Amino acid sequence: MAQTKVLVVEDEPNARAGLAELIASWGYRTETAVDGVMGLDLVVRWSPDVVVTDLMMPRMDGLQLLDRIGELPQQKVAVVVLTAQGSIESAVDAMRMGAYDYLQKPVDPQRLKTILQNAQQQAETNEEISAVEISSEENGRLGPLVGSSPHMREIFHLIERIAPNNVSVLITGESGTGKELAARALHMFSGRRNKPFVAVNCAAIPETLIESEIFGHEKGAFTGAQERRAGCFELAEEGTLLLDEIGEMPAATQSKLLRVLEDRKLRRLGSRDEIPVNVRVIAATNKDPHQAVSSGELRGDLFYRLNVFNIQMPSLRDHKEDIPAMAEAMVQEMNDRHGMQVPGISRAVMDRFMAYSWPGNARELRNTIERAVILANGKSIDVSHLPPGFGEEQHTPPAHGAHLTQSATTFSAPANSNDFVHLSxxxxxxxxxxxxxxKTLEATRNNKTRAAEILGISSKTLQNKLKEYALEDKDVLES
Known part of the structure; x- marks a missing residue:
């Protein structure tokens, strides 16, 4: 730690001296600058590992300093910005420009110490990340992600750029496009990679339990709370928390989440005590987030807080050139998982893969390959190992007034089912x-989970629609 150098840039003399003295007491080498101009000069001459800078300064403010540091052709410097109360917007702007993290004034010493420790860990991984930037171009892989198409190269570059910073990310895209894999790649190439990665699906947790799952609860906080329980934030301490399907989170919980993101503290249900949290939050949704904000499903202020950076995962039909490499990687993955030795995929199967529209995206491809690997039992995957009828017709999500198609391997409609929706x-x-x-529920014999998948909505949204129609299960079956 003694070798780590920290530059403090602050125009107020007492604050500057106090911060430098505090940081030095933790074993860091420190230097100080009275404004951004002097700070930039010291960055060039002294090469600090971390810069702690105020935002509001004469001659050159913190954002200008951050911008100029980003232009320097030297090893990356972790920049931590200090902002006044009520200036979260400025801090978010700084994060978008490449700041590692931010602190509100008056500075919380423990929070500052944690940020400096994390920044030091990140500096130790920068060389490895630089090597990954080269290998990802050559090998078409970035952690769990596979592909060399323009779509995937763009995503790789974005992940490489933002993974080192402690910045919130919103990952969007259709179901099955690999949003969780992108989140895992962000975690893997950050300074938090040796800490927990916790993923929670907001759509899969009952509304009455979601606050407890995310924030934790004390014994006796509600009926059935027989002991204290840590929530996902505490389980992910010093690591990364993925909140999948963020648009399905209840409004009250969204409000509490926003407070935690801004204050870096939480209260368990039933507790009066605040717990400091050091967690990087990544959110994901298969909805258009702007439409979700307009419809009231997603709080606008939470969206802007999470959407510091956006990663848009493409549908598989938009980067089919990656299918051969993805399929090869998935065959190896399934060989390892099931103890098989399937050597590969036949040309006839690959031709069908390339002609298919893949409405279920990469998840559907993985499930198809897993089934084939098990059936192939050590031989190359051929057409006989695919689901019956696979690739003979295109399976696309139903449009308004369109015929409802279904995969024979997933469900079969009742004999008397009328597959048409009649519009007038x-x-x-x-x-x-x-x-x-x-009609979709009728075709799936009232399998709500499968119906929601076909309709392209979450199970929770489907349940809400049925409540809106005032329909009970028996009413659905008799429709």
């Missing part, structure tokens, strides 16, 4: 939507 001029959009939902 004058029918409202709500009524058309209701007909589509009821």
């Amino acid at each position: 001029v004058g029918m409202t959009v709500d009524e058309a939507e209701k007909q589509l939902i009821l």
